[in-house]
Amino acid sequence: MSKIQLRSIARARSIQLNNTRLVTTVKKFAPASIVFNTQQKANTFSTVWRTTALIATVGIAYSSTTNTVLALETNDPLGDAICQAIVQNDFKALKKLADDPNFSPNVYHRYGWTPLQVAVIQDNEPMVKFLLEKGADPNLEDQYYPRSHQAANVRQVDFSEDLLPYRDYREYTALHYAVIICNPTIVKMLLNHLADPLVRNSHGLTPREYLYYVERFTGEQNTEIEKLLHDKESSFPKDKAEHDERIRKAQLLKEKEYRKKHPLEDSLKARIVGQLGPIHALASAIRRKQNGWHDEEHPLVFLFCGSSGVGKTELAKALAQHLHGKQLDKGFIRIDMSEFQHKHDVSRFIGSPPGYVGYDEGGQLTEKLKECPNAVVLLDEVEKAHPDVLTIMLQLFDEGRITDGKGTTVECKDAIFVMTSNLAQHEIADEAELLRLEASVSSDAQTTGTATVIEPKADADQDKKINRQISLSRQFIQHVIYPILYEHFRRDEFLGRINEVLFFLPFSEEELREITSRELSRWAEKARTRHGITMTWEPEVVDVLADGYNIRYGARSIKYEVERKVVNLIAKANENDEVLDGGRVHLVVDKSIDKKHRICKLEIPERGGDDSKKPSGGGWFGSKN
Template sequence: MLRRTLAARIPQIARANTRSSYARTVSLSLAHGFKRSLSTINSKATNPWPARAITTGILGSVSLSLLYASKLSALETEVNGDQVCQAIVDNDMKLLKKLTENSNFTPNCYHRHGWTPLQTAVIQDNIPMAKLLLDLGADPNLEDHYYPKTHEEANTRQSDFSPELLPYRDYRKFTALHYACIIQNPEMVELLLDHMADPTARTAHGLTPREYLYYVERFTGEKNLKIETALRAKEKSYPVDKAAYDEKVHKAQKQKEKEYRLRHPIEEALKSRIVGQLGPIHAVASAIRRKQNGWHDEDHPLVFLFCGSSGVGKTELVKGHPSHTYHLPALASHLHGKNIDKGFIRIDMSEFQHKHDVSRFIGSPPGYVGFEEGGQLTEKLKDCPNAIVLLDEVEKAHPDVLTIMLQLFDEGRITDGKGTTVECKDAIFVMTSNLAQHQIADEAELLRLEAKTDHDSQSTGINSDDAKQTRLDTEKTQSDKPDNDITLSRRFIDRVIYPILYDHFGRDEFLGRINEVLFFLPFDEKELKEITSRELMRWAEKAKKRHNITLTWSPDVVDVLVEGYNIRYGARSIKYEVERKVVNHVAKLNENDEVTDGGRVHVTVQETESGGRRIAVSVPDSGGDKKSAGWFGKR
């Protein structure tokens, strides 16, 4: 009699907000077909208070353990699935919202034992939390991976997921919709179906949510026609609804990305990172923008060739330097953000100078050494087909490697040593080369000299109103140029540079598959000062962070350091000049304890007896203990 009464009342009790833990335990035990649990409760029905006391004691112990765990998790800096699930189990909406605001949060994270926060919210029958996670992008079709292997995992399942589910049952491939059928809440089911939960998803035992609902109803004794009708209707319309939903999400995502690009133009991101080189920056940005907005050839990847001297920003434009503390974005970090580890592939082509190195590029064929390892390029492209691939110093690669790259650039795919075809039509390939670097540098310097001579000649002569107006018009025209810099003429490129490229690569078809060949020119005086200032700032940040030493300098220090610029080595020559003339002095002062923690070093310029200028450093504040002790405590 009691068994029939409980079976009839369980669905109503399960939906009540004030249902007792005792009644819910009965409900979910029945739903999972464990007659032993029901018979145990039935046998103690005449004296239910001991069972309630035991349940209260267990829940009290669990609450204490959860409180202790939440205090420990508060000390963690990164958001993980355990923390999110714990906030849901504790019904702490304030903490959940705080976790979702963390930059490291993802709604599709997993608990360490295999379930998702959305599944936790569903089994807790918490619609507000489930809706919050779904609005943040939680995938309702993610599968539960929980399979009990130890008693510890089973205990964790009850404390971090639900204390009312049987902990030793196999829940593999359960989705949030399956758990919604367990709690028999039509509103939760509708919420999940509205967010494209798959009604045809099957558990590890092959049951869809509707089939599992029958399994639950068999032990509760009551059919939930509203849930069954909703599931049956969605099963028929799901393919069409899913396609329409995906298209809607795709359009919304594209619009969101477009709005972001309008607010953060790629040119500005690259200019903040790269000094000068406005021509290559605008060319790359224009090509990327065409690709992002669908105005490109989808059958071929974008291919660039960067030519110019060493140290002029070719590699920096693609990736940037991760050691820079000001973290300005380059191309790879701008496009891939936090996924730059996979989204950026750098291959030094000087490592592929021999014929047999081809196997390392695409992988060894079956039966050869290294077959299981795969190729350096192909394996990484499998992980991220839309990666930015930097092929550094491409002129040093063996011709057979270039032959492979022909297929890569022309068809947007490459076949590895195992015979697997890797599609990479959405990738962006950037090759760098030092070919014709001397010709490019010499021509750029000549053009700058001619431009300066023309400007000086226009600035001299009779100081008449007409001469003044001519000079002002010339200066305004130069400042209005989009690049505000000299550019190589088409005649020079066709007659000088291209013959060098054709002569080296030996094939027209290789260069013909390159979208744009961009030329990086030597820096002018203004750009050199900017590079020098950035390098000093970088070392000032390092001095502060590593040694708590403040490094300052006078403006004329930059002018003196710029004099160490070597056109053949580019920005690297400035970097080495700063290290030799500034960092060496500061490091020596620190080593001799002349400046320590909390001290300050100021860099100035002094006149030499011969009329030259040299870098000098002074210590306005030595920092540390002002009465520093000697070897034996005295000085």
């Protein structure tokens, strides 16, 4: 800044300080244009206006030397359009904008004010009422600060011509602006919609304190507004608490109605084949928690036991998807416990203490729980973790909190912890197969796993099937499974903190056919989207592929079987130009081969090759879709 500019600013400040107290008060607290009734007040206003103009000139000179941001970094263009419609008193345009699915009354103008603040300062009662009914927040604060000529000009055009354009209006709420225009009706509407009468603007004034300066400048007493504000100041904390409680109860009721229409069991069954016991037990526990029938001092903890590939991890993912939806990236935390097999790995779990490597990075679990304390936490293959990690988890499961390496305590009583384990998988699988052969049924589905057994009716058509459920007996669990768990973890207090141990059984024949059909449908969708090839199959293909099930590898064995016996055929035919993009393939069973060694073969009803049907995409085993 040049010496001339500095001297100009100094002179301006000197003039400012020599003005009367009234002039200073007006500059700091009052609007720039208010009607006066006497000639004396008119002369005073003229003096104020000249002083204000000089101050504005100084502000222009100063702002031209700064390089600050001129507008909000994140701004929705809809905010500017809404404010413009309000200033132009175009109610029709405002309603049209409100019909937009993306409409929000709480968007900001690019220079920092809200539509409700514009409607208030424009003294437009119908628009104020309309915006409040649409959910406008009366407690949002103005972010305007005069950083440029452009900002000042836009302020006068898009907000108000009656306010000083070079004044700091940060932290002003709609209630402050309602006091400026002295409209008791608007003040009452804002207070009825929980406008905070105790909030302070950038000058440290509440709306009622700000009212005193307006009255001092205008000479008019607004007793009605003063009484409204005074009464609400004493009752606001109670009113706000009651309002929040009503909102909370309404939200709980809304969530309850949604759960009635969309039961958790249905959502889980849509993704998980079989495993009805674990699904219903898990859903029942979550339902107790959601409806307040749980111990709020402890998080829910589950242990999923069973063979690999029977849906343990997938069930945890499906639960997180149902509870967190679009926030799944934060709402689902998966930690592979095989990475914590050594004593020193504890530091990676909760974070390194001060002075050690990795202190600034934090722990893999604690940092994610800070972001989402009610996340679904999957601790995969927990039996592989070092005993010291399990010791940390004791506090986590018992008290619902964990202290990281920096000494910060993370509260996570609302989290849901799911541990998976392959312990006793062979015993569980062998017992399940034996029970299926014996068709043994147990009625206890809350603490055991279930699967489906298919039996023909003795007095009905042999083609009709009925579903019956099998479950592990309590004696088998107590005398076979639990001793294996105790032998491995060697601590009763750890297993005692688990709410429920759920057992996942190998799939039945009917469930295997369903898994196979789902896998074929998945590849049919890929064939269509990547290559425009229509893929169909006859029912016998499903039976042939289901025979490739390996009880030790679970559903993964079906996936590999489909890739080997189906996808390889189509990929080879596509590579040899036997079927082109836009063609059609049909899978059948080669009945000329022995029944035990049946294979699938490919029929090509349509070769395809129309370039117009060719979609863009990768190869058969590409990363897309």
